[in-house]
Amino acid sequence: MNEVLVFFRVDASLKIGLGHVMRCLTLSEELQRRGVKVIFISAALEGNIIQLINDRGIEVHPVVSNTLKVDYEQTKNVLNNYTSKYKVLIIDSYIHDVEWETLIKRHADLLISIDDNPRFHNVDILIDNNYKAEMITFYKEYMLETKKLLGSPYVLVRSEFIDYRKKDIEQDLVVHIFFGGADYKNYTYLYSDKILRYIKKIKVHAVVSNTFSYEETLRKLKSQYGSRFEYSISPKNMAKVMENCRIALGAPGTTTWERLAIGLPCAYLATNSNQIPILREIQNNKLGIYLGEATKETPLEQVQNFMQFIKNKDLQIEIAENGKKLIDGKGSKRITDFIINTLQGRK
Template sequence: MKLLILIRADASQSIGSGHIMRCLTFAERLLVRGGEVVFVCRDLPGNLSEYIRSQGFEVHLLPLDEACDLALRRPEQVWSKTRSEADAEQTMGVLKKYGRRIDWLIVDHYGIDHHWQSLLRGGVGHTLVIDDLANRRHDCDVLLDQNYYHNAADRYHGLVPKDCSLFLGPQYLLLRNEFYKAREDMKIRTGEVYNILVFYGGADATNETEKCLTGLMDYLGSTIEIHVVTGQSNPNKDRIKDICTSRRNLYYHCQVSNIAELMNNADLAFGAGGATTWERCFLGLPSVVTVTAENQMETTQAVSELGAIWNLGWYEKVNVNALVKVAERFLMEPNKLEGMQKKALDLVGVRGSSGIEQLVEAISQRRVN
């Protein structure tokens, strides 16, 4: 009998696409090992259900209701017990449709804690949580946090069961196959900048993309290629597209399937913190990072202190002038970009995220300790 895996994760214009994208990476790896993977997502504005289906996975949409308002306004806030119970009941309704026990429940959601997870325990064999906040208790067998922190080993003390297996650090990066292929042909950068990538995540709710473009266009003119990427859920994508079509050196891309190729072609990137930080590091792409969500702060600062990225700080304090200054600095001092590439690659290791392969294999064989 096939291994049956259910993933509970959401995407929206405020939540962004990161949770779904890293779960899709997990799902693809489990699929090739013979697993059956289904997604359960809330029908939020900007959800990625159609994209998930286009990748070959079944999606069950939970209805949008008034209680979802908080999730839209405060995506990082843990749900109330009442909200957890309501969502868990709806999710259990999906489980029952399969008429068998779910082998693995994978949860990647900032709103969900041990209350929700405990309610699902009876219908699942094992529970795996993907997290990076370490701000709430979990009832799980496995916890995965792929980020780098100074105190990684201590962050989840007291937040997970004593027998929970912890998989912590960049050696467990969830990267799509396109990144491994791009790594084989990775660009060796000299520090000279001819191609810039601008990508602030799929939704970019704070519109950092337009802010960055304003600065780069004012300073660079038309001398350097600038590739701009948005997601389908970006509310400003049409305006950004219009800006790009007004300049011959600006190239617009929306909801791409070749982001690794675009990263590999670039000499410098401007983007947000979060999962794309690790994608850029994996390909040795020097990057200027703006923190656009509270959950990005700790990791962005820690990675910046290692010299693997340049941290501009909290988005509200980043203006056009700050972007121009950092662009000027790196164009004038190419050796700094060359050094950043080396430190980024050192951080993820020679083999990149080989550790995640061991975890996926263990899950597919039902033998995680």
Template structure:
């Protein structure tokens, strides 16, 4: 089966969409399917990284024209070109071969784009979080945890569309499944903390969390600080970590699941990484760094699965320090967060297998 994935990364978009698509690509490749990516060369793209992971990338050029981009969606400008231009360019790349399955993970793409690709695609799968636009697709995955997640797409997808909704369908890379047997319900003292705010972290939330920890004077706790290669503050953070033997700095790791398993507590952003931590039963202090993370974090916070501190713009240093100190000292709360995380994600492995079987049965 020939599978193509239309997804982008950039300074504005971040890397999360590509990372979850790589997870799905891995699942499909193991079934013997040929998977390729279609990505635009935005500033901060991950085309080279995708190729290093073993996949062919068909590249759309970075926009050289100051297009006036119609607002089909709230995130239309993320395409860099008008929707119709992106669709035409994508079709041109795909004319060379038939597409059995086209996967789309992009907040700027809607039913208009998807419908125009129908002529060369047997089936279309959409990955979404927002439920803010209609889709012309045969499958839809929304792995996030909302109060109303079972009914979010009732009026947004065709009647025949098969939906896979909720955190039990979260797209995880192989490294997380490899660590599943190592995950545990956390108890005891906090001996190791993981700080990770994604691959780019434009506002240096990593530095904020690190400064808070250092003010506590807890040299008895080891801290792993992880950033991506596109992080603007790499030099500054490296310099800070070198000053303390209990701080360990990592850039662009391929073993984040292992680091999560080793940790007793995590500090990080919302989004897919939150569900990755839940999969490994890791208690987490979280604040949202993007609009699409807010409602998910609020829901998980209300359920006491994470300790949600609010949006980055409103988070005060004194409040963060207080919450971190309290959670480090509260074993009962950390243990309960770990237990609830496990219950949230315990069906993921089975549901992933079922989902992949449904997706690859293209003859039905």
């Protein structure tokens, strides 16, 4: 498919996090494997990972995204600088709205949005890979002419999370803690400290990215707890880190699907109120447990409930098996197939 150019309009920052870019990189790997050239368009925000994208050999065009009008003009200019039979633009953003899409649509042959927040779009294909997204009433009543790829079959996870699938829950009690790469509220430190203090026979492996601003607090934990606490910064293989842990604690996001794919049972804390409905759904379907909203006070009740989860090996096994059944790692392939088939149908 060397007659196709796929552009990704996606950002990362301290506040946005890294998840949007990481799932687009996962999809881009499959597109490149099929011979499709990919180009990223990304705002140079504080905490961006433009260099990481470049390091993967992908062309990136930085933009200034201070207003949607400026953003549109710069994105349009990038698209118009290239010639190809088909130009596909994939947007993964909560900021870009239907008006922006309507403007940019004139400059792309196929416009796609990845968005797990049900709202109006003016795109050709909408991807919402949230759990049970296919059941959302909004999608059944609106945008009826838009092609929709909904639910867990379209979850974007890298292949290593399937390759490293856990086979044994009987491991040393190491807790994988991850609240997003940037974790600008530093829940990583707060919850690591709390559970190490109150749960004596436990070890913690915390993960952050190189955009994390509080490494000195993690060094403090290492000094205080010694071999009971380890941390990794932007590990090259997150799946390998997860494989060596028995249970997880953290926030939802792209990592939710990675935990499920590899079979790592997780206790979740909401870092944003819009995460609460999906976390309750995850708990109701035994894909994890929900401890409540993350807070700097780290309530003792949350720690006690996490202790009960640690003791319940039957529930851990059930969650791990349910996750592996739900996420098969073929989301990138399904989406790429759909894009290519859609373009071929236009010949």
